Amino acid sequence: MARTVIIEEAGGPEKLKLVDREVGDPGPGEIRVRHAACGLNFIDVYQRMGLYPLTLPHALGMEAAGTVEAVGAGVTHLSEGDRVAYASTPPGAYTEARVMPAAAVARLPDGISFETAAAMMLQGLTTEYLFERVTPLKAGDRVLFHAAAGGVGLIACQWARSMGIELIGTAGGPEKCALALEHGAAHCIDYKAEDFVAQVKEITGGAGVDVVMDGVGKDTFAGSLDCLKPLGFMISFGNASGPVPPVSLLDLAAKGSLKLTRTTLFTFLADHARAQAMAQNLFQKVESGDVKIRIGQTFPLEDVAEAHRALEGRKTTGSTVLTL
Known part of the structure; x- marks a missing residue:
């Protein structure tokens, strides 16, 4: 079981619920990942409000970092025990652990912490495609x-x-x-x-x-x-x-x-090879010092509604991380 943030209907931050969900085992093309931290982004707000409709009930969250616990058939670029980070569909990153598609998940260099990775994947990959691919x-x-x-x-x-x-x-x-x-x-x-x-x-x-x-x-x-x-x-x-x-x-x-x-990031991430190349480009920028990730604020997972209110109220700077 894993604590997971879901919505059962669209609306304000009060619609966010923290529940226990069974995780299960990965199928072909999937991994099971145990999260150390996850990121908060405006796309999460759009999905919560219904601007980007989801089939409800649905978990929220588009990016996180953690450790691979299990690998499904056909996954060759990741192994059990790997440190990883991702921005990926479908939503579901606001959780302690999940089973998810492996294609957009990238192996995380040892020099980048889980918190930094969770703070940078969606925003950093967005920046990467804006400056390098459009x-x-x-x-x-x-x-x-x-x-x-x-x-x-x-x-x-x-x-x-x-x-x-x-x-x-x-x-x-x-x-x-x-x-x-x-x-x-x-x-x-x-x-x-x-x-x-x-x-x-x-x-x-x-x-x-x-x-x-x-x-x-x-x-x-x-x-x-x-x-x-x-x-x-x-x-x-x-x-x-x-x-x-x-x-x-x-x-x-x-x-x-x-x-x-x-544009939307996930069009660019839909191709496995391109997604991995984008992640490596981002990691290189961070490891070289060209890009430093600023975590402006952190919230525990149970305070996710407060985090959403801060983001919508333009009270945040830099990246926001939910800790587990």
């Missing part, structure tokens, strides 16, 4: 990144710095802006006090940026388009403020033949 980026390019003091944002600031990319961040308040700058942002705009579109135009001398990476959604989307240079690329990858309303393709034409995509 559109070609090179030193000297300018990127606007919203919520630059959040979990993904602080990793993105450092990733951009390691590539020689000029990252312009936005964050809410001077303390969060200072944090983004400390982690490698070239500029950070306090969206609570300044018009980020006007500030981006000033920073770029009216030219605009090459790429916008926007995980905020509804509140920043329209302004983000206005920050792009002609032929610029808009990457929408989240809905922290709510889903983006319908977009007219004619608007993209009028604003300079802009390119737009709505």
Whole structure:
């Protein structure tokens, strides 16, 4: 049996329940993993609220780190006793132990702790695909990144710095802006006090940026388009403020033949070889010191509802870890 956080109906943090569930043995292509820590992300909130519907009842959580207890038939890249970490579907990481698909689970280097791994897999792999796999980026390019003091944002600031990319961040308040700058942002705009579109135009001398990476959604989307240079690329990858309303393709034409995509991490992780390569790239960035993972807050598993409230209330910085 394993303590596991589930929802039986969509709604607020009060819908999160901690129950005992039988774990079982892995089948073909699966492993059983005993968790040491798991991560908290906005996708968990979207699933809890029903924005990303699940078949209920369902366990929550998309990332964790721990030790392999058993390996099913056909799994060749992992062995019993391996230290591992993952961001993976289906949800179910808020638990002491689980049986799950092995394909996206990666062997964790000894130099990276379980807590650090649990804090970085979903956010770090998101950063990896944003900078390495959506559109070609090179030193000297300018990127606007919203919520630059959040979990993904602080990793993105450092990733951009390691590539020689000029990252312009936005964050809410001077303390969060200072944090983004400390982690490698070239500029950070306090969206609570300044018009980020006007500030981006000033920073770029009216030219605009090459790429916008926007995980905020509804509140920043329209302004983000206005920050792009002609032929610029808009990457929408989240809905922290709510889903983006319908977009007219004619608007993209009028604003300079802009390119737009709505991405999701799990499309990139669906291919086993690519998922493993992405994980190794992330591990290399962390082990080299190019990227340092900041765990801003931890909560015991039984306080998961409090953790969700803090995340939704924008009271967190960096990554959040649930301890077991």
